[in-house]
Amino acid sequence: METGPLGIDDLPVREELRGKSAYGAPQLDVPVQLNTNENPYPLPEALVARIAERVTEAARGLNRYPDRDAVELRTELARYLTRTAGHRVATENIWAANGSNEVLQQLLQTFGGPGRTAIGFEPSYSMHALISRGTGTGWISGPRNDDFTIDTAAAVRAIAENRPEVVFITSPNNPTGTAVAAETVIELYEAAQAAGPSMVVVDEAYVEFSHRPSLLPLLAGRPHLVISRTMSKAFGAAGLRLGYLAACPAVVDAVQLVRLPYHLSAVTQATALAALEHTDTLLGYVEQLKTERDRLVAELRAIGYEVTDSDANFVQFGRFPDAHAAWQYILDRGVLVRDNGVPGRLRVTAGTPAENDAFLDAVRELKKEQS
Numbered sequence: 212m213e214t215g216p217l218g219i220d221d222l223p224v225r226e227e228l229r230g231k232s233a234y235g236a237p238q239l240d241v242p243v244q245l246n247t248n249e250n251p252y253p254l255p256e257a258l259v260a261r262i263a264e265r266v267t268e269a270a271r272g273l274n275r276y277p278d279r280d281a282v283e284l285r286t287e288l289a290r291y292l293t294r295t296a297g298h299r300v301a302t303e304n305i306w307a308a309n310g311s312n313e314v315l316q317q318l319l320q321t322f323g324g325p326g327r328t329a330i331g332f333e334p335s336y337s338m339h340a341l342i343s344r345g346t347g348t349g350w351i352s353g354p355r356n357d358d359f360t361i362d363t364a365a366a367v368r369a370i371a372e373n374r375p376e377v378v379f380i381t382s383p384n385n386p387t388g389t390a391v392a393a394e395t396v397i398e399l400y401e402a403a404q405a406a407g408p409s410m411v412v413v414d415e416a417y418v419e420f421s422h423r424p425s426l427l428p429l430l431a432g433r434p435h436l437v438i439s440r441t442m443s444k445a446f447g448a449a450g451l452r453l454g455y456l457a458a459c460p461a462v463v464d465a466v467q468l469v470r471l472p473y474h475l476s477a478v479t480q481a482t483a484l485a486a487l488e489h490t491d492t493l494l495g496y497v498e499q500l501k502t503e504r505d506r507l508v509a510e511l512r513a514i515g516y517e518v519t520d521s522d523a524n525f526v527q528f529g530r531f532p533d534a535h536a537a538w539q540y541i542l543d544r545g546v547l548v549r550d551n552g553v554p555g556r557l558r559v560t561a562g563t564p565a566e567n568d569a570f571l572d573a574v575r576e577l578k579k580e581q582s
């Protein structure tokens with residue numbers, strides 16, 4: 212009998228995974244990569260040296276399991292949040308994992324799961340839906356306004372009707388760049404408590420780039436609110452894989468019911484601690500990126516594109532009769548941006564000034580050709 216190579220669907224995979232493909236942006240080898248919202252600045256040499264020192268120290272103890280509760284790291288993350296977000300949090304308010312994706316997965320394993328649902332307001336970060344699926348949590352796609360802000364009244368209605376156990380709010384939102392007002396979060400939180408009570412997870416992966424302050428102070432008096440953060444963007448450390456959450460201590464205790472023992476390696480903890488020692492330098496790069504992001508918005512508008520206001524390190528722009536063809540045109544000029552599947556729109560990550568110039572040259576040409 213003739214047999215081809217074995218495919219996923221030839222295996223006894225779970226029903227909900229059949230016919231699906233893995234998440235991930237194309238990793239193409241082009242000169243200008245502005246597609247995954249990474250920080251374009253490599254870590255400063257002084258920090259690289261400090262990481263080497265701390266990792267060397269950690270290596271001497273690698274015969275032992277790491278600190279399972281990552282207490283030193285959580286203490287430093289609490290100090291960072293307290294200092295930058297105007298709200299005091301302590302070690303017991305913080306939990307850390309391998310990227311905020313793992314934090315979100317642990318939250319869904321804890322509060323979602325079979326027979327439960329989560330809601331997000333789309334277009335938004337597609338991993339919220341995918342991690343829901345991976346944890347057996349039903350997914351509900353809530354609406355947005357035409358300008359990509361959250362339609363508060365419709366969102367409150369969707370929460371009341373569906374009574375989801377987990378509500379995702381992404382601020383600033385990916386891929387649109389839209390920040391969410393504190394009043395909106397409060398209204399959605401109250402709707403979720405009336406319907407549930409359910410957990411409200413605010414994904415603040417990009418908040419350091421925002422014109423608005425963090426929503427962290429909303430934690431006061433809201434035990435079902437969770438703020439999720441990452442060192443992948445503002446700290447320029449996407450390769451480190453370090454995400455964390457802030458919430459009331461009971462939430463931190465609850466996620467420990469599902470975390471794998473020793474999930475956060477001693478090397479990861481040492482590296483993250485070194486990076487936190489250099490917070491001020493790294494936040495200096497964030498300021499440069501904010502300026503570049505604002506320049507991208509202004510120049511794209513000047514060229515004649517429709518641009519969504521951005522509070523993140525990326526910008527959504529359009530409109531294109533065929534977004535994928537526009538993506539390919541820009542790629543042919545050596546610049547990789549992201550087609551997130553939002554009709555007529557593409558997303559560009561703010562890079563270095565030279566990278567952004569290369570991108571702007573490409574889209575200027577494209578505009579000329581399309582008009």
Ligand code: PMP
Pocket residue numbers: 248309310311312313336381384385414416417440441442443449452453454
């Ligand atoms: N949340 C949002 C909104 C994101 O865009 C991303 C990364 N693309 C993440 C979370 C996950 O980031 P990480 O796992 O690197 O912390």
